[in-house]
Amino acid sequence: xxxxxxxxxxxxxxxxxxxxxxxxxxxxxxxxxxxxxxxxxxxxxxxxxxxxxxxxxxxxxxxxxxxxxxxxxxxxxxxxxxxxxxxxxxxxxxxxxxxxxxxxxxxxxxxxxxxxxxxxxxxxxxxxxxxxxxxxxxxxxxxxxxxxxxxxxxxxxxxxxxxxxxxxxxxxxxxxxxxxxxxxxxxxxxxxxxxxxxxxxxxxxxxxxxxxxxxxxxxxxxxxxxxxxxxxxxxxxxxxxxxxxxxxxxxxxxxxxxxxxxxxxxxxxxxxxxxxxxxxxxxxxxxxxxxxxxxxxxxxxxxxxxxxxxxxxxxxxxxxxxxxxxxxxx
Ligand code: MRU
Numbered sequence: 376x377x378x379x380x381x382x383x384x385x386x387x388x389x390x391x392x393x394x395x396x397x398x399x400x401x402x403x404x405x406x407x408x409x410x411x412x413x414x415x416x417x418x419x420x421x422x423x424x425x426x427x428x429x430x431x432x433x434x435x436x437x438x439x440x441x442x443x444x445x446x447x448x449x450x451x452x453x454x455x456x457x458x459x460x461x462x463x464x465x466x467x468x469x470x471x472x473x474x475x476x477x478x479x480x481x482x483x484x485x486x487x488x489x490x491x492x493x494x495x496x497x498x499x500x501x502x503x504x505x506x507x508x509x510x511x512x513x514x515x516x517x518x519x520x521x522x523x524x525x526x527x528x529x530x531x532x533x534x535x536x537x538x539x540x541x542x543x544x545x546x547x548x549x550x551x552x553x554x555x556x557x558x559x560x561x562x563x564x565x566x567x568x569x570x571x572x573x574x575x576x577x578x579x580x581x582x583x584x585x586x587x588x589x590x591x592x593x594x595x596x597x598x599x600x601x602x603x604x605x606x607x608x609x610x611x612x613x614x615x616x617x618x619x620x621x622x623x624x625x626x627x628x629x630x631x632x633x634x635x636x637x638x639x640x641x642x643x644x645x646x647x648x649x650x651x652x653x654x655x656x657x658x659x660x661x662x663x664x665x666x667x668x669x670x671x672x673x674x675x676x677x678x679x680x681x682x683x684x685x686x687x688x689x690x691x692x693x694x695x696x697x698x699x700x701x702x703x704x705x
Pocket of ligand 1: 420421422423457512513514515519520524526552591592593603604605
């Protein structure tokens with residue numbers, strides 16, 4: 376699997392996810408501004424990957440002679456919903472101004488994320504019923520992390536264990552993370568993959584064709600409400616209606632216990648062009664009104680289990696999430 380990013384000591388190689396699946400092209404990011412723009416323009420995306428890349432952005436900034444504060448405040452303005460960004464920047468602030476120490480911290484953030492994914496894959500795969508089709512939304516794979524993936528990690532491990540028949544992937548309008556990125560990953564892994572448009576999920580779930588839904592998360596509030604790619608909430612309602620397991624896989628860096636519920640999570644609104652245009656061509660009259668919320672909130676009550684690297688949490692999530700964080704802090 377091609378890594379989403381690779382630290383090279385004086386620059387960061389970044390697989391340009393806007394060009395996938397047509398072209399596997401690595402950009403060379405050398406400055407703070409290169410990194411900030413790559414995050415804003417979604418050349419890199421996915422909560423854990425954004426956190427890791429931002430950490431290396433701080434290292435590049437310090438090597439350019441910029442202050443830690445300049446770096447952190449520029450990167451904080453890139454994308455508002457994925458809490459991993461703010462979590463990684465807080466760690467970088469604690470590491471301080473010394474570039475060598477900052478580099479060490481950024482590498483640690485990356486390594487910890489990779490290990491967390493392997494662990495979540497192991498734990499989460501046990502929750503997948505035997506011999507079912509699994510549906511996933513957006514891309515929570517190797518491309519969205521330091522490697523292996525969260526939701527994709529769970530599914531690929533479950534597939535290795537013989538539990539998964541086929542993976543169904545929602546195309547994920549408007550940025551098409553499912554169609555362009557997740558199918559690309561699963562095909563590279565040799566896992567049988569079926570692409571559907573977002574509006575086909577309800578029909579297939581109602582026919583009993585999907586045995587589990589596994590998604591990632593951008594931020595998990597203290598009560599277990601989950602912010603994830605727009606469309607996740609809709610799938611959770613379908614899962615509840617039809618008694619299908621709805622599993623969220625996310626590292627503890629995605630937990631935001633300071634935010635009480637999903638209502639307080641900031642939801643990014645992106646440009647209307649991303650909805651109105653496909654491949655440079657408008658798909659509706661240009662003067663139409665357009666909304667583009669990039670994430671939605673899945674209420675904790677629609678979630679079967681949250682898989683983290685520190686264990687699987689079941690309802691009531693408030694208590695369970697606090698416990699896994701307390702156990703490790705104390
Ligand atoms: O807008 P994106 O592509 O950054 O959104 C990504 C998602 O919503 C993912 O599901 C989430 O970040 C988890 S990635 C392991």
